[in-house]
Amino acid sequence: MARLIKTEKEVEGQYSETWVVVEEDVLDQWPEGPRGIVGQPAAKVDGYERARGEARYTADVQLPGMLHAAVLRSPYAHARVRHIDVAKALDAPGVRGVLLPERAEAPPTHARAAIESDPGAIGRALAERARVAPLTTEPGYPGHAVAAVAAETLGQAEAALDLLEVDWEPLEPLLDADEAVSRGSLVSEERTYERGDFERGLAEADVVVEAEYRTQAVLHNSLETHQAVCEWHGEGELDVYVSTQFIWGVRQRVAERFELPPDKVRVVCEYMGGGFGSKNGPGDYTLIAAELARITGRPVKCALSRRDENRATGNRNATIQRLVGGARADGTLTALGGEFVNAVGWDGFSASTAGPMQMLYACQNVRTVENGAKLNTPPNAAFRAPGFVEGTFGLECLIDELAAKLDLDPLELRRRNHAESDPVNERDYSSKNLEECYRRAEQHWARRDEVRARSDGPWRYGVGLASQIWYGAGGPPSYAWIRVGADARVTVVTAMQDIGTGTRTAMAQIAAEELGVPLEWVQVSLGDSARGPFASISAGSSTTPSMGPAVRAAASDVKRQLLEIAAQRHGVDLSTLTLVDGKIVAGGEREWPLSELTELLGDGQILGKGARGPNPTGMRALTFGVQVAEVAVDVETGEVVVERVAAIHDVGRIVNPLGARSQVEGGIVQAIGHTLSEQRLLDPSTGAILTPTLDAYKLPTIADVPEIVTEFVDVPDPHLTNLGSKGLGEPPIIPTAAAIANAIRDATGADVRSVPVTREEMLTALARARERREETVGAPSA
Amino acid sequence: MELRVNGELRRFDAPVGRSLAEVLRADLGLPGTKIACFEGHCGACTVLLDGVPTLSCITLVHTVEEREVTTIEGLRDHPLVDAFVREDAMQCGFCTPGQIVSGAALVAANPEPTRDEIRHAMAGNLCRCGAYRNIEEAVSTWRD
Numbered sequence: 001m002a003r004l005i006k007t008e009k010e011v012e013g014q015y016s017e018t019w020v021v022v023e024e025d026v027l028d029q030w031p032e033g034p035r036g037i038v039g040q041p042a043a044k045v046d047g048y049e050r051a052r053g054e055a056r057y058t059a060d061v062q063l064p065g066m067l068h069a070a071v072l073r074s075p076y077a078h079a080r081v082r083h084i085d086v087a088k089a090l091d092a093p094g095v096r097g098v099l100l101p102e103r104a105e106a107p108p109t110h111a112r113a114a115i116e117s118d119p120g121a122i123g124r125a126l127a128e129r130a131r132v133a134p135l136t137t138e139p140g141y142p143g144h145a146v147a148a149v150a151a152e153t154l155g156q157a158e159a160a161l162d163l164l165e166v167d168w169e170p171l172e173p174l175l176d177a178d179e180a181v182s183r184g185s186l187v188s189e190e191r192t193y194e195r196g197d198f199e200r201g202l203a204e205a206d207v208v209v210e211a212e213y214r215t216q217a218v219l220h221n222s223l224e225t226h227q228a229v230c231e232w233h234g235e236g237e238l239d240v241y242v243s244t245q246f247i248w249g250v251r252q253r254v255a256e257r258f259e260l261p262p263d264k265v266r267v268v269c270e271y272m273g274g275g276f277g278s279k280n281g282p283g284d285y286t287l288i289a290a291e292l293a294r295i296t297g298r299p300v301k302c303a304l305s306r307r308d309e310n311r312a313t314g315n316r317n318a319t320i321q322r323l324v325g326g327a328r329a330d331g332t333l334t335a336l337g338g339e340f341v342n343a344v345g346w347d348g349f350s351a352s353t354a355g356p357m358q359m360l361y362a363c364q365n366v367r368t369v370e371n372g373a374k375l376n377t378p379p380n381a382a383f384r385a386p387g388f389v390e391g392t393f394g395l396e397c398l399i400d401e402l403a404a405k406l407d408l409d410p411l412e413l414r415r416r417n418h419a420e421s422d423p424v425n426e427r428d429y430s431s432k433n434l435e436e437c438y439r440r441a442e443q444h445w446a447r448r449d450e451v452r453a454r455s456d457g458p459w460r461y462g463v464g465l466a467s468q469i470w471y472g473a474g475g476p477p478s479y480a481w482i483r484v485g486a487d488a489r490v491t492v493v494t495a496m497q498d499i500g501t502g503t504r505t506a507m508a509q510i511a512a513e514e515l516g517v518p519l520e521w522v523q524v525s526l527g528d529s530a531r532g533p534f535a536s537i538s539a540g541s542s543t544t545p546s547m548g549p550a551v552r553a554a555a556s557d558v559k560r561q562l563l564e565i566a567a568q569r570h571g572v573d574l575s576t577l578t579l580v581d582g583k584i585v586a587g588g589e590r591e592w593p594l595s596e597l598t599e600l601l602g603d604g605q606i607l608g609k610g611a612r613g614p615n616p617t618g619m620r621a622l623t624f625g626v627q628v629a630e631v632a633v634d635v636e637t638g639e640v641v642v643e644r645v646a647a648i649h650d651v652g653r654i655v656n657p658l659g660a661r662s663q664v665e666g667g668i669v670q671a672i673g674h675t676l677s678e679q680r681l682l683d684p685s686t687g688a689i690l691t692p693t694l695d696a697y698k699l700p701t702i703a704d705v706p707e708i709v710t711e712f713v714d715v716p717d718p719h720l721t722n723l724g725s726k727g728l729g730e731p732p733i734i735p736t737a738a739a740i741a742n743a744i745r746d747a748t749g750a751d752v753r754s755v756p757v758t759r760e761e762m763l764t765a766l767a768r769a770r771e772r773r774e775e776t777v778g779a780p781s782a
Numbered sequence: 783m784e785l786r787v788n789g790e791l792r793r794f795d796a797p798v799g800r801s802l803a804e805v806l807r808a809d810l811g812l813p814g815t816k817i818a819c820f821e822g823h824c825g826a827c828t829v830l831l832d833g834v835p836t837l838s839c840i841t842l843v844h845t846v847e848e849r850e851v852t853t854i855e856g857l858r859d860h861p862l863v864d865a866f867v868r869e870d871a872m873q874c875g876f877c878t879p880g881q882i883v884s885g886a887a888l889v890a891a892n893p894e895p896t897r898d899e900i901r902h903a904m905a906g907n908l909c910r911c912g913a914y915r916n917i918e919e920a921v922s923t924w925r926d
Contacts, residue, residue, distance in 0.1 A: 047867035050875025051882060053814020053854040059876075060813040155799075223818040223826055223876040223910050273818075273876030274910050306819040500874025500911055662870045662916060669912025694823035694908060702914040703901045 007614030009475035011540045013352045013387065020476040020614050027556055027722040030513075030653075032715055036581075038513040039714075041658035045505045045524065046271075046498070055271040058243040059303065061229045067096055069292050069302035070157035071285070072147040072164055073312055074139030077173035077376040077687025081137040081146055085165035089149060092163050094156030097296040099148040099288065101135040134284045140346040141378045142688055143311030145284045150292040150300050173376035173687040177320060177343035180373035187344045187372040193358055194367040195423070201335030201365025205326025207405040213321040213394035214754040215737075217343065217680040218673075219310050219697055220383055224273025226313045227303035228286040230293040236260065238293075240267045242286055245275040245499050246537040247529050250282045257287055258294075269497045270527035276670075277382030278314045279499075280539050307692040314381020315680055318343040319353050321394035325401075331408050331416040333363035338394070342387075344372040348380035351387030356395045359622075360469045362419040376687050382539060384670065385730035388470050389737070393755060396466035396738030401751060410742065411438060411445050414467055414626075422620040430616050430719035433650040434467065434624040440711055441465060444628040444646035448746065451630050455747070458636040461643075462747025465628045466738035472651060472727035473621030473720055474545030478612040479533035480554040482511060483605045484562070488582065488595040490515060490522045492554070496535030496547055497527055501729055502659035503543050507551045509655055510723070514555035515562075516579030517594065536612075541623065541727025544655060546612055549721035553610025561606050566597055616719035623731045625649035627668075629739035630706075633747045635766055638759030642672050642740055646709040652726040653716040660728055664710045667732030673700040675737040679756050749773070783847055787812070788856030796843050803827045803838035806853055814854035814879045818908075825907035828880040829853050835887040854879035857886050865920040873911030881907045885921045897922065 002021050009018045034040055049055040086098050135145050147164055151157035174180055202208060228242040238260065244250050247267045255262040272279070289302035304313060319342050326335040340353040350372025357368055383389075403410040415438055421428050448463035455461050480494040492511050498504045508522040515522075525531060536546035559579055566584045567574040576587040585591045598606070615621060630644040647664050654660050677698035681690040691697040716724025741752045750765035757765075785792050787810060794809045803820075806812045806829070815838055818826035822840035829838045830852035857863070862885050865871070872878040881904065888895055888903040895903065900921045909917065 043867050043870060044872070047870075047872065048863065050872050051863045051866045051878050052858045053812075053816075053879040055875055056813075057816075057876065059816065060807075062808065221910055223816070223824065223874070223908070225818070272874065273816075274874040276910075306821065306823075500872075502870075502873070658870050662873060662913060665915050666873055666912035669914060670910075693821060694819045695821070699908050699910065700912070700914075701905045701908065702918060703905045705912075705914045705918070708915060 005614055007476060009615065010471050010473060011537065011542065013355055013471055018476065021611070022613055026613060027552065029716050029718065029722055029724045035513055037509050037519055038655050039657065042505055042509055042519060042656050043658065044502055045508050050271070057224055057271045057273050058227050058229065058241050058269065059224050059273065061241045061301070063229060063231055063299040066229065066299040066301055067150040067152060067292070067296060068154040068157050069148055069150045069289055069300050070154065070161045071145050071288060071302065071308070072161050073308055074142060074144045074146055076139060076168060076170045077142050077175070078171040079139050080169040080171060082167040082169055084147060088163035088165065089160040092156065092160040094152035095149060095160045096152065096298065097150040097292050099135060099291060101137045101146060134287055141376055143308060143378050144346070145288065145312070148288045148292060150296055175375055175377065175682065175684065175687050177318065177341045177373040177375065180375055181341055181371045185374045187348060187374045188350050191350070191370040192368070193354060196365035198335050198337050198365045198367035202324065202326045204328065204334045206329040207402060208324065208326045209398055209401045209405060210324045211398060211401060211753055213323060213397060215319045215390040215393055216756055217318040218316045218383065218678045219680050220276045220278040220314060220381070221310065221694065221697065221699060222274030222276060222278060225304040225306060225309040226279060226283050226285055227301065228289045229299060229301040230286065230290040231299035232293050237264045238290060240265060240286060240290065242267060242269055242282070243272045243279055244269050245279045245497060245539050247495055247497055247527070248534055249280060249537060250286065251529050253282045254286060254290060258290065266528070266530040268528050272497060272499055275499045276384050277386065277539055280382060280537060283313065306694060310692040310697065311378055311689050314348070315378060316383035316386065316389070317345060317348070317380040319390040321353065321391070323394050323398045325398045327402050327406060329406065331406060331413045333361055333417045335365045336361070336363045337367045340368065340370040340391070342370065342372045343375060343377070345375055345377040345379045353387045353391040355388055356391040356469055358424050359422065360395065360419070360467060361417040362423055363417060377682065384667070384733045385470055388734050389674070392466065392468065392734050393737040393741070396735060397741050397753060400464065400742040400745060404745070411441065411465060414438065427618060427620045430619040430621040431652065431715065431717035432622070432624060433713040433715055436713050437624060437626045437648040437650055440648045441626045441628055441646065444709070447630070458634045460633050460635055460747040461630070462743045462745070463628060463630050464739045464742025464744070464746050465626060466735035466742060468625035468627070468649070468731050468735040470541065470623050470731050470734055472541035472545065472623040472731065473615055474536060474542035474727060475615050476612040477534055478536040478546045478550045480547065480550040480610050481533060482554040482558045482608040484558055484598060485605050486598050486601045488521065488598040490517060492522065492524045492551055493532040494526055494535045494547065494551070495529045495532035497538050499538045501538070501543060501663060502656060503538065503547070505659060506544055506655045507547060510548050510551045511555045514552050515559050517582045521582065541729045541731065543727065545721065545723070545726050548655065548723045548725055550610045550612045552722050554608045555610070557608030557610060558606055561608065562594070562597065569597060613721060619719055621717060621720050621726065623649065623651045623726050625731050625735065627735045627739045629736065629743045631740055631743040631747055633744055633762065635748055638762035638766070640676055640744060640757055640762055642706045644707040644709070645736065645739070647732055648711045648713070649728065649731050650713040651728045651731060652720060653724040654712050654714045655725060660712060661710045663728045664732040665708050668708055668736050669700050669705055671733045671736030672704060675740045675755050676757055783844065785847065785851060786849070787851045788853060798844060800843050801839050802829070802841040802843045802846055802851070805843045806838060812853050812855050816876055816879060818876060825884065826877050826880040828883045828907065830883060830887055833887065833890065835884050854883055857882060860886055862886055862889065862920065862924045865924045865926065869916045869920040869923070871913050871916040871920040873913050877907060877909045881909065881917055885924070888921065889924050895921065
């Protein structure tokens, strides 16, 4: 019988309650440890399609008659559009439609004449205006969409943009986050949090560290830029091909915008070229493509250039963190406090930069204040553990600075403040193996004498570590269907997306494991809202913990049916039957190939369905880890080289150790970019973005990759779903920056409190450390 | 104009100023070559021109007439493809064709590249997912 129950759901740290319908009996988890297929390394089931260039990305979608859109984006951080003269653009070769902001002035007379002579495409475009496209006459950031053109070729569309005569009134931009906060320019209300008595805790401390940490704005730079192709079928049905992390979210938002029943919007994303949090919604490009397609009656592609990508599609916002930490001589944290400013931008959300300070340690007295500054800079977007990457840098550097003052081993200091239950709401953890992570970190931590001994000439070597805490439990709803045909081959159908994390592979492994068939027998059909049931967003480290249990439940449903049929066919007791490696096995004595049974089906199919069950009630399901970094610093030039990172993470059961290791390595590589080279630079007076290209914006290359050692605790969370798996996408990027900064301190004695650690930043930190030493040495003797 | 692509003579019309990458993708039905920056900074569009790795997004198609173009579609049976899949040397896969084309040029010229030689030869192919360690492993073990 179906049961309706309420459960808690979390996405990127935001909790909500949701109803969930539970039908199936809950499956017992598999015992701890690798199984025949789940827990064994598996190459990507779609690896050949990707490697051979056969995978069809949104960028590869070409529809008959497809037009190309170009978007006029504001060159100013803040401006008013007084007037747009479209006459020349309308006359330009190949132009089929122009979208202007709702409040733009009417087109000039001769354009109206053009409308009358061509009542098709262009006419409707101008007559109806941008009904739903997000175009503005008051751009609030450089890159804000103002107008759009559809033409036969992209070149024609771009040429027509240049012919739009815009009368701009540039306005003064607000670019400084502290100034915005003092002026009350915020994206949301100030968030305050306090437990215990912070002032008393500080008074009880034997040592106190007060420091300001800063993190920079970084750009996602997914290699496939944000893009969509939209095609209408009549007035009432819309196909959207889009590079997205959330097929169902795009479907909902587009349906709302165009006032369509959601089932009239079909969203397709079979392969996508990276997202990292920036592709959770439809963006302006999808709505612009859909609107241009509507008024031209043709399919329209709207694909961002790399330069527009880096202006208009989000970023990890910069932060300022003014932190205070106090501890007793034995290392007990008595107070943690922070004032956090997120430089959010024109729009977006103020991520929980204070989250790690509130959640990671058992400190009794914590006070945090968070503000999200609304600025004339591009809106932020979720970027792989938003808030926690930034907040962990501040907190875990602060902890090491306390350790230095206390003359305590940094690993030991962390152990002494280990939280046995969630310090925020005193709930039990559904599982927590952070102490096991610390234990496994010891062998890497123990290398520091040997590493430091490598110091030679200007090169200094050191080791640092940092802890990780994050969400990653996923939640309902998510569904999967499975069908088995006469050939005994298995197809998992679900309308989810694989953003490159190996989702198809993990789901195939789970289905094959539960069904007892070889992995090669399973294919996973995903990426099309018209073809399968609802599936979770691929964000917040939620894909495997949200979808995996649904796939296992569906496979179990199919297995039950197959075994029931087998019992009847072979006249054996159902309870003795099981499926192993594609064979029906009776009590370990007799066996029959599964295909012998399924052949009887002819055109028939066995159909199974499964749903994600609820999260455990009253518990906190979180992920944990620790990373140990080894660095070399040239104290003369300020060059920093990361030589080795050891990562130990606790994310419950590992489904695919090969894919999981790749996730960790990828997270660490991105984190090294964040720590050492990546930085979105703005002109401080105009707000213009100075690093929109992959030449100016420094991504890590293959030559920047250190030795990476990856370990997993790999113990299923006994309370979380039929799988016991948590998500892994985000955890590995979280502690790396602090581990590197702490290794730099170990190597040089310098406190780096701002990322990226450019050579300038490194040399400044070294100079500060030198001054401090000279003050100490030069002080009058006591 | 005419172009030899993956051993086949292809005829097409292209306006002056059209890039090789656009012709391959849009006109010749070879979308395996990806465009990620369109200004020669990322390596996703790498093809071989007479065996030499070349950024097709900043190569004007009219400048390569009568030369031999090899795209990922012409390398689909190269041992590097197996190596990339085996070593999980990709995540989203958008940069992967370009990586394999660059790798193919390297191992053709230098069948046993050192780690440093791999890093040098592949440094122009960006991978935002950070699959570099596995890419290095795949190129290093391409004949296994």
